[in-house]
Amino acid sequence: MMQATEQTAEGRRLSASQQWRRWGPYLSDRQWGTVREDYSAHGDAWDYFPFDHAGARAYRWGEDGLAGFGDDRLYWCLGLGLWNGRDPFLKERLFGLNNAEGNHGEDVKEIYFHTDGLPSHAFMRMEYKYPHAAFPYEALRRENAARGLHDPEYEIEDTGIFAESRYFDIDIVYAKGDADDILCRITVLNRGPDAEDIHLLPMLWARNIWSWKPDAEKPSLTIIGPRSVSAEHPYMPTMRWDVDAEDATLLFCENETDPTLFGQPTRPYCKNAINQAVVAGNASAVNPAQTGTRCAAWVKRRLAPGEQCLIRLRFSVHTQVVDPFADYDAVMARRQDECDEFYEAVQKNISDPNLKRIQRQAFAGMLWTKQLYYYDVHAWLNGDPGQIQPPPSRMLGRNADWQHFNACDVISMPDKWEYPWFASWDLACHCVTFALIDPDFAKKQLLLLVQDWFSHPNAMMPAYEWEFSDANPPLHAWATWRVYCMEQERCGRGDRQFLERMFLRLTMNFTWWVNRKDADGRNIFQGGFLGLDNIGIFDRSKPLPTGGHMSQSDGTAWMASYALNLMRIAMELAVEDPVYEDLAGKYFEHFLLIARAASQENGLWDEQDQFFYDVLVLPDGQRMPLRIRSLVGLIPLLAVATWESETVEHLPDFRARTHWLLQNRPDLAKLVSRWEEPGGGRSALLSLLRGHRIKKLLARMLDEEEFLSPHGIRGLSRYHRDHPYVFSYGGHSVSLHYTPGESDTGLFGGNSNWRGPVWMPVNVLLIEALREFHRYYSDDFRVQYPPGSDSTASLKDLADELSHRLMTLFLPGENGRIPALGDSILLQDDPGMKGRMLFHEYFHGDSGRGLGASHQTGWTGMVALLIDMFHHTPEETGV
Secondary structure, three states: OOOHHHHOHHHHHHHHOHHHHOEEOOOEOOOOOOOOOOOOOOOOHHHHOOHHHOOOOOOOOOOEOOOOEEEOOOOEEEEEEEEOOOOOOOEOOOOEEOOOOOEOEOEEOOOEEEEEEOOOOOEEEEEEEEEOOOOOHHHHHHHHHHOOOOOOOOOHHHHOOOHHHOEEEEEEEEEEEEOOEEEEEEEEEEOOOOOEEEEEEEEEEEOOOOOOOOOOOOOEEEEEEOOEEEEEEOOEEEEEEEEEOOOOEEEEEOOOOOHHHHOOOOOOOOOOHHHHHHOOOOHHHOOOOOEEOEEEEEEEEEEOOOOEEEEEEEEEOOOOOOOOOOOHHHHHHHHHHHHHHHHHHHOOOOOOHHHHHHHHHHHHHHHHOEEEEEEEHHHHHHOOOOOOOOOHHHHHOOOOOOOOOEEEEEEEOOEOOOEOOOOHHHHHHHHHHHOOOOHHHHHHHHHHOOOOOOOOOOOOOOOOOOOOOOOOOOOHHHHHHHHHHHHHHHHOOOOHHHHHHHHHHHHHHHHHHHHHOOOOOOOOOOOOOOOOOOOOOOOOOOOOOOOOEEEOHHHHHHHHHHHHHHHHHHHHHHOOOOOHHHHHHHHHHHHHHHHHHHHOOOOOEEOOOOEEOEEEEOOOOOEEEEOOOEHHHOHHHHOEEEEEHHHHHOOHHHHHHHHHHHHHOHHHHOOOOOOOOOOOOOEEEEEOOOHHHHHHHHHHHOOOOOOEEOOEEEOEOOHHHHOOEEEEEOOEEEEEOOOOOOOOOOHHHHOOOOOOOEOHHHHHHHHHHHHHHHHHHHHHOEEEOOOOOOOEEEHHHHHHHHHHHHHHHHOOOOOOOOHHHOOOHHHHHOOOOOOOOOEOOEEOOOOOOEEOOOEOHHHHOOHHHHHHHHOOOHHHHOO
């Protein structure tokens, strides 16, 4: 069976050659303020390389730019500079506040949309909205600084700068003629009521690879015609950049730091020279020899209301072509048609045009959010020859235990401005969604984090660059199994080599978890942070103020799920290689041990409240359940798996092991949900919950006064709105209450909140779990819904209901307003923005308004997966 997309032009491209992936949107949206660029003594990344330095200071470990596009090592970078004649400097990158400047942490303060794209990046499209008036940099800083944790953020729309549509609507399109032939089209429309001037500066530059290594060969850009530039690079073929604008002026400088930033004597033609030439009118700032490592094509236009202009550019290895624009329009049109053809195949089962639009924009956001992630920790800690040496304290600080880590890879980022670095559990979520359009990329991303140059020698996976040694939820086994099954169901074949490679690595990581995160050896796990920021009463990534340790409901459930997914993978591999039957039995038994520990007396299940809680274990051995109704008590639902009896029949050793456990360890078997009883068909079920407990847990989850919001499951029960949880120790008290919007606590920088909002990834996992339970129980298992009513629903009905609620975040309601866009008149009604979607980090627990990072398509893009699941049966999706 051939997947429908494989028959498209894009599908054939992806199958034919990896070279088509060589160029893509691999620049960051923010390289400044990252750990990689921080050489301070105490890890002050935001202050060491601030936004105000970005225009004049060379980056060591990457590049950023507006609508950036480059090769997969960023040897050459393409981007866009803008000037409205009023700003104090060129708009070359997105502006936002750092963690200390924002009243809810770091936050981008711009309006832009990722509107389309193909997995090969043969076609990519985005929009940027550039105000006519001077960009309100200082107003945004000043007003946000004046606000507190209980105040809303001050957004760029609040400044009034977009009133009357007084902005330039800038549409940027990249298309490829072939693997190394990059076309760019920039269209600018004046949306406002008055004529306005716009300065356009498409840019080409080389990432600085020479300042850090004395013997490095320097690239060069040299004018070879009125609007043509030759690009020579030691690691790339000769290329040519052509600009189709008769009035374009080519400006050249070097991608090197201006030493006056640090009080040193100036040198000519530094990184900010083009800005000085255009904004300050200093023509001598740029190189009169018209050569360098950074180049801009300066085009000035005056646009009447509703008028637009267009600039065409081409960067290509085809340096001898006489007219680089002869076939330009035909190539652009063909790639657009191929993009439409590809998504027609992807969405063949979806009829609702709104859902198609949402899903396609979600895919576009994920495709635009790929980035070259370059970070050699050993070199970073020790510094570069000829540069100021880092302070010795760094050898005892951030990531000092990860000197093996050496990444130079294109990775799917959570959000290229707010989170321009990978996070392990985010990436696992991304990969399952990517598998719908590019399973090859999804598999390579999963494999990346388990390689020797990423994972620690002790087999721990890195969490994220701010602290590699934090623990994220171990989702890679789940993602591996899902990606394998999706490819198998859709293409008729599964990649067993990928499955085996992942399994062998994950077995080592599982052992790391067992050895490091089970303090008492009781199969009750800790884990610490586990990605849920402020969900607990304490900062779970730090030692407890009470002493002792925390037995975590979510940590234990994640490990139960981990064991089940490794068991599934081992069973699949054992069909062709009996060696894996022993390992399938090992993980089966490990799951049972975890299930017993979590469910028994002094475990994590609270019989009084019929809910799972974290348990505080004090130094004297006293155990105190923390009676907080949060997602940590629902995550045990995720540890569920079914199998078909005919699969086990082909695994005699595994079958014998399970039967032995049944006969000899009833203490294990009785704690698992009827795992030997026949269900719908001839399946069997493994879960942390029996039917009775499932119903009790779902009664809380589906109660609108607790977890169920109009748009999904909340992170914290609304019960705590009127009943805050208070914990007292040593004369101190700390409290936790339902907070449906932005965080009102500074935990983890205060830029995320799990105490009430709706988070897409955990909701999708809960929906998958309900579908898996239904696979076993079928429609015979009914749950009161709404709770306390006479109506009942099957588990699949509930999964569909939750799916629908989540999708309504992005759909117009009865009032015509889209909940995720909140009360923004600009985003809801402006002609240049209507129909465009933002994919926020999380959503208000009552209204559904988008909050946090505004372009976190990494995991909020999972709505694309949700839409696909909603239009397929569990049998078709494998879930």
